[in-house]
Amino acid sequence: MQFKGKVIKGTGYGKKLGFPTANIDRRDFYRRKLKLREGIYAGLVERERNGKKYKAGIVIGPKDKKGLLKLEAYILGLKEDIYGERLVFYPLAYIRAFKHYKSEAELKKAIREDVRKIKKSLL
Numbered sequence: 001m002q003f004k005g006k007v008i009k010g011t012g013y014g015k016k017l018g019f020p021t022a023n024i025d026r027r028d029f030y031r032r033k034l035k036l037r038e039g040i041y042a043g044l045v046e047r048e049r050n051g052k053k054y055k056a057g058i059v060i061g062p063k064d065k066k067g068l069l070k071l072e073a074y075i076l077g078l079k080e081d082i083y084g085e086r087l088v089f090y091p092l093a094y095i096r097a098f099k100h101y102k103s104e105a106e107l108k109k110a111i112r113e114d115v116r117k118i119k120k121s122l123l
């Protein structure tokens, strides 16, 4: 299972948390009528420009103001600005549901734990 899209502007909140994410447009995802459960996945992200694949924390959802699921990924080991590039997302293993945390500290702790799982997963 995969879908692709162009990197679009997010809110910048991921960066503030210390986990910058690449948000992609939803055209391909909805055209394929993918029925993916909302939540956090361990997976791979491929840069179309050079075919390089990276382990990533892929977040599917929640829905934005338009009622469309957000598609974003925290890409491990990627420091460059990839705004405007085309990426392929491969969500491979479901980790957990998206959750509304009471504090930013709890959210960061949860993301750190996700990243730990992704790093040690045999993708």
Ligand SMILES: Cc1cc2nc3c(=O)[nH]c(=O)nc-3n(C[C@H](O)[C@H](O)[C@H](O)COP(=O)(O)O)c2cc1C
Pocket (backbone or CB within 6 Å): 009, 010, 011, 012, 013, 014, 015, 019, 021, 022, 023, 040, 057, 058, 059, 072, 073, 074, 097, 098, 099, 100, 101, 107, 110, 111, 114, 115
């Ligand atoms: C692996 C991972 C898991 C996340 N899980 C949650 C979550 O469960 N609840 C939450 O409110 N935000 C979670 N976030 C953060 C939100 O998705 C955050 O709002 C987002 O990264 C901001 O993106 P933007 O700056 O591209 O708009 C997670 C982020 C990552 C990278």
